[in-house]
Amino acid sequence: MKSRPTILDVAKQAGVSKSTVSLVLQGATTVKDETRKLVREAMAEIGYVYNRSAATLRSSSSGLIGLVINDLRNPFFTEFAALFQMELAQAGFATVLANTDEDPKLQGQMISSLVEHGVSGFIISPAYGDEAATLAVLDAANTPTLQVFRTLEREGGTFPLLAPDYLTGGRLAAEHLLEQGCRRIAFLGGLDGRPVTRERMAGYLSVLEERGLAPLILTGQSTRAFGKTMAARLQAEHPDVDGVICFNDLVALGVLAACPDLGIKAGPDLRVVGFDDIEDGQDSFPPLTTVSCNIPDFAASAARQIVAWINDGVAPPPEARSPVRLVIRASSRD
Incomplete structure (x- = not known):
């Protein structure tokens, strides 16, 4: 046949x-x-x-959640994905994971493919670029969709967002460095103009403005390689900088790795603070001070919200911020 x-x-x-x-x-x-x-x-x-009715049936009863992540090479997102998957399993759902590698075109393809497989909902940490195309695919899917960590911006509202309280995190980091005696604090990393970059530096900027201090912002790729390059640049071009707040821990770890070859003692000479609290920061030399986003609780909250939306029709609030805390280690102390 x-x-x-x-x-x-x-x-x-x-x-x-x-x-x-x-x-x-x-x-x-x-x-x-x-x-x-x-x-x-x-x-x-x-x-x-x-067969539209069959597709609808699949979507409502598949028990599958699409988890679309912008960069699984980053341990921060890997930890979230693993914990989120375990939380969903306890609720009787399976996770289908897609890594978009910061590629908006691939992101659209992955979302379309997951829709075809009848996922019941989406958790997405979106890649930036070509936002209209990604939003159009999600709109057409008409499937519960919760954004995490970062958001695709558009006029007239978008899908709900759950993200750490980046503003408070930046403030905690800046206030800590000032308490440690820093007089010139730089912000390193994050691509210029991206919403998540603006949010992560907002607290830093507000504290410096309150103290009448001038900011120094050096944006770029959020990688260890960028951090290494910036450590050398600070020494050559901004030798008065005695404290840095990094967009994420990867940048901070790059700064720490470069310090010995530059003759800089991280902590006494240059106080370094990261953002995310990945496991590598505990074992760096010196151990990294960082803003913790408490990923276990964050993953549990994201799982609860998407399950409640699918099972009970209870949509998350338009925007929610989860608490953060500063974990102080040797990289920011004498």
Whole structure:
């Protein structure tokens, strides 16, 4: 007996990607009219029929949650993904994990694929770029979607957001460095103009403004390599800097790694504070002072909210901030 045509057959017939066919089936407005017509003609030619009721049934009862993460190479997100998956398992749900590697095009493809597999909801830490396309896919999916850590911005509201209290974290870090006697504090890392970068430096900026101090902001990739480069740059161009707040722990660990070769003693000469409290920071030399986002509690909260939304129709608030705390270690003390 001849098998029924699939979405892959439609894509092949039309000469487009499977994700494009999925967007057409979902009624996404981002697909060009000529592409939409091409896909519809291909469906008619091979006799493909979209079983919308079956798709709806799959979505409502699959027990699958799509977890879309912007960068699983970062231990911070890896820890969250593992803890979130365990929390969901206790609630009877399975997690389907997708790493977008900060690629918005790949992000759209992954979301479309997860929709095709009938996930009951999404948790997404989004990659930036081409926000309209990603939002269109999520809108068309009409599936409970909770953003975590960062948000895609648009006018007229967006999907609910759960994120750490970055503002308070930045304030705690800046106040601590001033209490330790720092007179010139720099902020390192985070791509310029990104909402999450603005949020993570906001507390730092507010404290310096209150004290009448001038900020020094050096943005860039949030990596160890960037941190190493910035340590050398600070020594060469800004030798008066005696404290740094880093966008994340990876940047901070890069700064610490570069200090010995530069003849800098992290702590006494340059006080360093990170953000995220990844495990590597406990074992660095010296151990890293950092803003902890309390990922175990954060993961449990995210899991509770998406499960309540799916099972009981209780949507999360438009925006919620989870508490943070400063973990003081040797990198910011004498």
